[in-house]
Amino acid sequence: MKTCSKCHDAKPLACFGLQSTSACGRRAACRLCEAERMRGYRASGAGVNAKGTGGLSHREIARRLGMSKSRIQQLEASAMRKLRAALAEGWR
Numbered sequence: 761m762k763t764c765s766k767c768h769d770a771k772p773l774a775c776f777g778l779q780s781t782s783a784c785g786r787r788a789a790c791r792l793c794e795a796e797r798m799r800g801y802r803a804s805g806a807g808v809n810a811k812g813t814g815g816l817s818h819r820e821i822a823r824r825l826g827m828s829k830s831r832i833q834q835l836e837a838s839a840m841r842k843l844r845a846a847l848a849e850g851w852r
């Protein structure tokens with residue numbers, strides 16, 4: 761038996777997901793509480809966009825990494841040249 765850290769109910773170990781880094785080898789919250797938490801997270805749309813970058817554009821990511829505006833423009837130009845070359849070769 762183990763007590764869930766979220767609902768505080770005592771449940772059998774089979775009700776808890778595996779986690780190799782914990783002392784008992786199980787997660788702190790039961791599967792039902794974890795499923796509820798994940799449903800809420802997914803419904804909120806937090807940290808997700810079509811490209812999987814957390815809502816940040818590639819320019820914003822580069823800026824946060826400390827790249828200058830001119831370096832970002834150089835990389836974009838280089839990427840466009842490579843794309844045009846690939847398309848010219850018949851790449852899909």
